[in-house]
Amino acid sequence: MTTIRDVARLAGVSISTVSLALNSPKRVGAETLDRIQQAIKSTGYRIDPVAQTLARGRSSLIGFVSANLGNMFFGDIRREIEHQALDHGYFVLIADSSGRADLERALLERLEAQKIAGIALAANGRGEEYATFLRDFKTPIVMFDQKVEGAERDFVGSDNPLTTTILTEHLLQLGHRRIGFISGPSGLHTADERLKGFMNTMAGAGVDIDPSLVVEGGYTRTGGHAQAMRLLTRRDRPTAIIGANNMTGLAALQVMQEMGFRCPDDVSLAMVDDVPWSNVITPRITMVVQDAQKLGELTAQRLLTRIASPEGAAAPPEDFILTPRFVRGESTRRL
Amino acid sequence: MTTIRDVARLAGVSISTVSLALNSPKRVGAETLDRIQQAIKSTGYRIDPVAQTLARGRSSLIGFVSANLGNMFFGDIRREIEHQALDHGYFVLIADSSGRADLERALLERLEAQKIAGIALAANGRGEEYATFLRDFKTPIVMFDQKVEGAERDFVGSDNPLTTTILTEHLLQLGHRRIGFISGPSGLHTADERLKGFMNTMAGAGVDIDPSLVVEGGYTRTGGHAQAMRLLTRRDRPTAIIGANNMTGLAALQVMQEMGFRCPDDVSLAMVDDVPWSNVITPRITMVVQDAQKLGELTAQRLLTRIASPEGAAAPPEDFILTPRFVRGESTRRL
DNA sequence: ACGTCATATCGAACCGGTTCGGTAAATGAT
């Protein structure tokens, strides 16, 4: 492995000059610069990122932390962030917290120990204590999807109340009144907001909500399955179900199929977020989708500028809220 | 940030002793060890992984490189590897090559520059030159899914010829003779082997193969879609189609739906590999699935032992071949 | 009592860069 000293020796300059030539070429004489570049070519010198990190106290790695990479939603965001990061010379270190707040915290601390340049985080931790933890973190963080109140960080996400508002209004217009709602983990930002969107819209339309039709599916497949089962085995089952995310929505569909209900003839279904191959799923599900690519793009851009800007010039945290899009399928029918 | 020197000072020993205490506690006197541990607790000292990497010339990062994290198959493997890696104190650095061999190579070199401990690789590069590149790589690599002949590396994968052999036999038994085959990128190990499995089984059964029914879908959704379109718009279209992976298989299903063909009534379909939510896709697709979790497990184990074992004790590379499992769905019918 | 050997600890070199203060030469102003 050739080091910076080899290059310096070959070019007949000091190592600090080589370092200069690498980092701010304009500050080096034209002819010297030339000799150094020659030396670099001929030795095949590659800078050692580890040594650089140690010396600079900052690496060229970006962390991506989310709950579930398997969910296409996060996958798309990750792809976009990775894409932009690579363009800017950053590598992406990915960590999956599996939705466990303690693990997530440990991961963040490990990332920080790696002197990571910045972190894109879809948080799963909640509460004031966690917000403080995030606020006092020294590494730049841009949060996406899940906003943590009090963390005082940039946030990129969707208008979550609107997602369920749209779906609820759609179902109300079709004449549904008994609507089951499979919510996400209570306490989680998007889950609370989506639930609120549902509740408020129902209330706004003057429709009573049967509290027992509002269940918590935890955003997971298994949770959604269990709760959908509960909803659909009832004698007075709902005429329509809203899944607060793609996992619970599809889990509900699965339960319908398992139980022999036809969708939408027997029960209507709508959900938030798409899945891959949704167009080969029968029936095509009515949903509200977020623009994952755009979310990833914004997150990456914000993070990169955070990283680039000297910490002194700390711009105040900003929220970027995208408007979700309604995609009508054939899983909802007029009552 | 407290360093090892702070600990040493507080414990009244030299830094080398602290380092010793950290790495081989038994070689340090009981009382001294105690004092050092006290000092570590009270200062909240955390070892700096970057400095450690620089000094050791090896980090505690493991690389995971594959073509498409979005594909559940790779996602499951990744999860398993990450799981085991974390257990052993390793972090996983994930990189998505998007199937581009040149990018993959660049990624591997970057990973190596990070002094990564080891790499789990689903290769996309091909050819002798690439094999040499992999063979001469100094970092431990365990390849999975895609075997590269001549790379002389450990390999964990499935019996690929068997996957399509099973599907082909199944279709033959149902009376199908005109079977379309949407293959993967030619030159890629699994693609070639799966194609071979199909061809040999057909030949073995004495069935002529119409070469125009064998098309290359590149393992991608778009490729599969285009090729399925070609197959199904023909006047003498096949009575059954095999997708060499989940992407092309589902793409074929999508085309059928778009064109108004019913599956399996008009055309039968079978594919290799599962997708999430396959059980809400109608019809349930007949497939051969690999045990992704087991693959990930084996890959991780092998990689960890490679990393642990001194390079001197270079065990010869080994192949671990798993047997895929047939899952009958309702997408194939008797002619 | 003495040489031998194992044990506990230390000092210093090293990993491969960055960064800052300083110097010598060149440029510019007056």
Add this chain to the structure above:
DNA sequence: ATCATTTACCGAACCGGTTCGATATGACGT
């Protein structure tokens, strides 16, 4: 011609660990 300033480059300290040869101490065998 003189002094101030800029330009080009260098030396050395530093980032925070690891590792190996050296030293001191005490135990052991005879």
